[in-house]
Amino acid sequence: ISIAYTAFSPRPSISRHSSIATNPPMDRSKPKDYLILAVIACFCPVWPINIVGFVYSIMSRNSLEQGNIDGARRLGRVAKLLSVVSLVGGAIIIVACAVNLNVSANQNIRFF
Template sequence: MAQINTDTKILVNVDELQHTDRYFSPESQYYRTQNQGGSEIDRGYESEPGDYMCSAIMACLCCCWPLGLIAMHFANSANDARAQGHFEEAREKNCVAIIMIISSVISGILIVGAVVVIRLSSQ
């Protein structure tokens, strides 16, 4: 175990640092390395996928709620995948969530428009 001593006396296990993923949050970039068979593979920088949970909740509450619930499910799954470091899976689930959010908004607009037309034509 190698130790790095600074003014605050922080002890660091260098072997553990080599096997962990490193986050650079100010740039919203993720740098990942993997160890396979004793050699380290550099995967480089990957940008983190977005978080669409707030948009999905708004689509559920304000537009077509069945499609909004589906969007919330996929946004939550994408957030879980992102937290585990599976960025490609998170991007795929975010794409489905965005499609469901857009579908919910369009469906909500069409439903409200149809109700308004029906109400105005019945008077």
């Protein structure tokens, strides 16, 4: 908490101000929204998770357009996490189905 004088008031105001000396400058580069990753994840068979990841990606892009860089970065991280979980889960489901189909196909072969 620091005491600062405002332009409209001769009295000090107690408010929180960030200090360059105490807070290191954050990376202000454009945050990623991971939209391509979210679209690719939509083709995996984990639909509730990948659709939510896609929505978070769109929300990240909208936050960046509104100037909320921290919000866009946070939403982009959630979109990336959900998209990666969807891709890994989808790969596991596809492999499990392929193994199950292969096993059931081999059991139907009869030798006379």
